[in-house]
Amino acid sequence: MQDITLIITDREGTTHTVQAPTDMNMNLMEVIKSYELAAEGTIGICGGMAMCASCQCYVESDNELPPMNDDEEAMLSEAFFVKENSRLGCQLFITEHLNGLQVTLAPEEH
Amino acid sequence: MIKTDILIIGAGPTGLFAVFEAGLLKLKCHLIDALPQPGGQCSEIYPKKPIYDIPGFPEVLAGELVNNLMEQIKPFQPGFTLGERAETIEKLEDGSFIVTTNKNTKHHASIVAIAGGLGSFEPRKPLIPNISEFEDKGVEYIIRDPEIYRNKRVVIAGGGDSALDWSIFLTNIASEVTLIHRRNEFRGALDSVEKVQELKKLGKINLITPAEVIGLRGLERVDGVVIQRGEDRLEETLDADHFIPLFGLSPKLGPIADWGLEIEKNAIKVDNSLDYQTNIPGIYAIGDVNTYPGKLKLILCGFHEATLMCQSAYQRIFPDKKYVMKYTTVGGIHGFDGSVKESPRVVVKSID
Numbered sequence: 001m002q003d004i005t006l007i008i009t010d011r012e013g014t015t016h017t018v019q020a021p022t023d024m025n026m027n028l029m030e031v032i033k034s035y036e037l038a039a040e041g042t043i044g045i046c047g048g049m050a051m052c053a054s055c056q057c058y059v060e061s062d063n064e065l066p067p068m069n070d071d072e073e074a075m076l077s078e079a080f081f082v083k084e085n086s087r088l089g090c091q092l093f094i095t096e097h098l099n100g101l102q103v104t105l106a107p108e109e110h
Numbered sequence: 111m112i113k114t115d116i117l118i119i120g121a122g123p124t125g126l127f128a129v130f131e132a133g134l135l136k137l138k139c140h141l142i143d144a145l146p147q148p149g150g151q152c153s154e155i156y157p158k159k160p161i162y163d164i165p166g167f168p169e170v171l172a173g174e175l176v177n178n179l180m181e182q183i184k185p186f187q188p189g190f191t192l193g194e195r196a197e198t199i200e201k202l203e204d205g206s207f208i209v210t211t212n213k214n215t216k217h218h219a220s221i222v223a224i225a226g227g228l229g230s231f232e233p234r235k236p237l238i239p240n241i242s243e244f245e246d247k248g249v250e251y252i253i254r255d256p257e258i259y260r261n262k263r264v265v266i267a268g269g270g271d272s273a274l275d276w277s278i279f280l281t282n283i284a285s286e287v288t289l290i291h292r293r294n295e296f297r298g299a300l301d302s303v304e305k306v307q308e309l310k311k312l313g314k315i316n317l318i319t320p321a322e323v324i325g326l327r328g329l330e331r332v333d334g335v336v337i338q339r340g341e342d343r344l345e346e347t348l349d350a351d352h353f354i355p356l357f358g359l360s361p362k363l364g365p366i367a368d369w370g371l372e373i374e375k376n377a378i379k380v381d382n383s384l385d386y387q388t389n390i391p392g393i394y395a396i397g398d399v400n401t402y403p404g405k406l407k408l409i410l411c412g413f414h415e416a417t418l419m420c421q422s423a424y425q426r427i428f429p430d431k432k433y434v435m436k437y438t439t440v441g442g443i444h445g446f447d448g449s450v451k452e453s454p455r456v457v458v459k460s461i462d
Contacts, residue, residue, distance in 0.1 A: 039375065039376060040375035040376050040377065040401075041228065041229075041363070041375065041376030041377065045228060045360065045361060046151075046155055046156075049155070049159065051155050051156065052155075052360060054360075070297070073293075073295075074269065074270075074295070074297040077269055077291070077292045077293045077295075078268065078269055078270065078358065080234075080236065081237070109360060
């Protein structure tokens, strides 16, 4: 299987174009972690259970995304800095549908 | 002053298992945790979620794992300081330490083992511009004493179990209870949701959804909250004496970051070639809170780290004693409470 390209803007405003494998059962949060685009301990705090919002990002491209499940919807309804296009990175699995996806990381909660 | 051999900061799975390994070496442990119950993330964030990579357990719920660990360490009678956060550390001339919590509880120990995971859990504070001015002046993030709400008008915000449960509880104490949530669905236990529904029908809970608190009104203290309600986000102000935002907890490394320990990537650097000791001799860091080349934040790795830490702690406390590691199958478990567990003797009987 082929890698896909993701365009990720970090919390400092720098945009990174990265490759992500579609055959490693990875999600967007894990890709961001693996490229260290957000400091360790500030993203993926709950480990990917949709139980914190530390991997919240704003989706800026029109890729077709899987619908939100209840956990994600509930978490985003309690998260801060939420916008119309907010998603949790840990709930977006890397598939070919996500090729060319553009996201910006939401600010860190304090 | 609480005295112990090893003071463990953090009562998650790694900290709890350290009590067991220390107990085998006849070392006593005391644990401090900011949460009111032991178990760390396993109890606080995901008690009902399964874990599949604990050796020997094909599947175990996080909450069950904590219960099992508590049972396993029971013979070694660990002490607990719960609901308090370790704040400061002082190294005495003899090399021992005094750790003081935010509630001024003092602990004296030869060894400090930081098993703090991601840090201590602090309430998530909503982004309301003037909220910090009203903290403890009508704004509380944690309910410590429900009596302060007697005959008061209380506004609670949040959509999880704690928002639901406290709304229900306070209907018997407060004069008015308003529950505000950003959407119509709640994610608490089903019976809590149903109970709130019932109390709403009885007029005991004023439920406002979808809505959000966006401001606070008051001179010295809170006397009202500004909300935006409905799809068209109409603004209105509700009279209120207290605003209680219950948006869960998030972990922060906190005061430990100022203890002079070497920190890298929000974690404490340790010597993984030997004993998980930090740059300060006598202070160890085990489990998710530490980092070293190749570190994996897994419970099973924390167990291993705790085991090696205890061996090193023993040698530090008793530099002149020789110690040979004993298998529990051979040596059994001799609890500080006098209990003994050991493998049954093989029956020897001659055959005529």
